[in-house]
Amino acid sequence: MAKGIKLFITHSLKRVLLCGFISYTLIVSVAYGYMAFNAVHQVENQVAQMRIEQVHHKLKHQMRGVNETDLAAAITAFNDAELPYYPGLSINLATDQKLDVRLSSLPLGMHDDVAALELHVFVTALPGIEQAIIYSYAEDNVSSVNQQERHFISKLVFIGLVIMLSGVLLAVLLSRRITNPLNKLALALLSPNNSTELPCSQRRDELGILSRNMAALLQRNEQFLIREQQFSRHCSHELRTPVAIIQNSLSVLKMPHCNVKLAQRSISRIEAATTEMASLINTFLLLGRTTDVSQTCAISLNLICEEIIEHLNHTLPQQVSNKTIELKGHVTIISQLSILKVLVTNVIRNAFTHSKNNIIIECLENKLIISNDIDDHGTDGGYGYGLEIISRMATSLSCDVTFDETHSEYRVCITFPPLSPEHK
Numbered sequence: 254m255a256k257g258i259k260l261f262i263t264h265s266l267k268r269v270l271l272c273g274f275i276s277y278t279l280i281v282s283v284a285y286g287y288m289a290f291n292a293v294h295q296v297e298n299q300v301a302q303m304r305i306e307q308v309h310h311k312l313k314h315q316m317r318g319v320n321e322t323d324l325a326a327a328i329t330a331f332n333d334a335e336l337p338y339y340p341g342l343s344i345n346l347a348t349d350q351k352l353d354v355r356l357s358s359l360p361l362g363m364h365d366d367v368a369a370l371e372l373h374v375f376v377t378a379l380p381g382i383e384q385a386i387i388y389s390y391a392e393d394n395v396s397s398v399n400q401q402e403r404h405f406i407s408k409l410v411f412i413g414l415v416i417m418l419s420g421v422l423l424a425v426l427l428s429r430r431i432t433n434p435l436n437k438l439a440l441a442l443l444s445p446n447n448s449t450e451l452p453c454s455q456r457r458d459e460l461g462i463l464s465r466n467m468a469a470l471l472q473r474n475e476q477f478l479i480r481e482q483q484f485s486r487h488c489s490h491e492l493r494t495p496v497a498i499i500q501n502s503l504s505v506l507k508m509p510h511c512n513v514k515l516a517q518r519s520i521s522r523i524e525a526a527t528t529e530m531a532s533l534i535n536t537f538l539l540l541g542r543t544t545d546v547s548q549t550c551a552i553s554l555n556l557i558c559e560e561i562i563e564h565l566n567h568t569l570p571q572q573v574s575n576k577t578i579e580l581k582g583h584v585t586i587i588s589q590l591s592i593l594k595v596l597v598t599n600v601i602r603n604a605f606t607h608s609k610n611n612i613i614i615e616c617l618e619n620k621l622i623i624s625n626d627i628d629d630h631g632t633d634g635g636y637g638y639g640l641e642i643i644s645r646m647a648t649s650l651s652c653d654v655t656f657d658e659t660h661s662e663y664r665v666c667i668t669f670p671p672l673s674p675e676h677k
Contacts, residue, residue, distance in 0.1 A: 266435070270428040271421070278420025282413030289409055298365055301373040304339055305363075305388045311335060312344065312386070313379060321382050325349075328386070347376075347385040356387055434460055442467065480541045487540075487642055491533050495526035502526075536595045540645050552593065554584040555616045561598045565605060572605045582616035586669045588650050596646040597621065600665050607663065619671050624664040 312331055319327045328344055336342055345352045356374055364374040375388040437452040438460075451471075453464040502519035505511060511519075558580055566573045600623050604612045608625035615622040640656060647654040653668040 267428045267432045270431065271424045274420050274424030274427070275417070278417045278424075281420070282416045285416065286409040286413050290406070298373065301390045302363060302375075304342065305373065305375045305390055308335065308339055308342060308344070309375065309377065309388060316379050321384060324379075324382060324384060341391045343389050345387050345389070347387055352387065356389060359387070361385065438464055438467070442471075483645070484537045484541050487537050488534070491642070492530060495530045495533070498526040499523050532595070532598075536599075536642070536646070539592050539595060540642070540649060548591075549587050549589050552586055552588055552590060554586055554597075554621055555580060555582060557594060557597055558601065558614050558616070558621075561594070561601050564598075565602055575610075576605060576608055577611045579611070579613045580616075581614065584616035584618065584621070585672070586619060587672060588652075588669060592646055592649055596643065596650065596667070599643060599646075600667070604663075604665075619669045621667045621669070622664065624662055626661060627658075627663055 312328075312335075315331060316324070316327060325346060328346065332344055336344070345356075347357045349357075353370070355370065356372075359374060359376050361376045361378065364376070371391065373390040375390075376385055377388075378385050434453045434456075441451050451464045451468045453460050454468060455461065456464070499522075502522045505519045506516055562573070562578060562580070601612075601614070604623050604625040607628055609628040610626060612623070612625045615624075644654055647667060651670050655666045655668075657664040657666070
């Protein structure tokens, strides 16, 4: 009993389906039995009424011209002649003393199953005769339904059980067909080695849509996790240098014999390191976001380079002032401005930081080429990003970047996507 109740209150989809189908088939079975049993009785009632009406027409035809005093004898003669052909049917006058009082008191018309007598009764009157004529038809004498009622009910119960068991079997098969793929999908989602290809992804029904949407969600989560890991790794690596510079500069400022010139130099180093930290964090945050194509716009690459050079001339005057800069070409590209400025700024600043004298910036078609000679002794205060970060920024802009180095020159080439016809 407790298990049966639990079947109806469980939150399992499989049991809910079983419960629903069992209830449905039970209702169908009961309704089928009731309609079949009622249909048989309705058919028998119709047959009984048809027989009564057939006999009534014959009696009405033969009773023409019969007066009321001879009516009883005429009905007796009709009964002897015709009723043997209609077993179970009897015709009486309402004044007949042998007639059951429950029948003699009935009004005119057709009556079924009178007062538990299991009779079909038709009360009528012939034209010109006041006495009512009562036809009573006992269908038990000719019907096999009442005689074999138990057998008939047992057949209905058997058929109902077959329908119910078929419904249960169908419910089990259907519930397995629905829940098994869901269980596989749930196990695949819990698996630590889940991939973007989940079970049921090839199906064309709602389950296939769910599987594909879950796979897309897993892919987005995986990309988000990768970006978070890269953000942490890049920050922990790239922020070490400016933090170390700030710590060293603060140590210099705390020295008891720190003069004004040394203090100004330390403060400048702290300001430059702070600016660099802000730029690093902003860059990593930009890389951690999903690139939105709607944020792209037409950009003049040579104007961006001029703006960056002017900015570096103010922020890194010692590294820029003694270098020869040559800017060539005019190119317009379609890109995302924020990440593009960080990328180009980083590459140009690295060129200033590690260049000995000459820097050449070329804007050719859909390419930006930045080359510089190499300072063998290095330059103090360079905060160049790693090649991995530069490559990530280029990838986020759908660009290709190559790095070439010889014994005397370093060359970076960034290739942007070609312009579409409407932007040319």
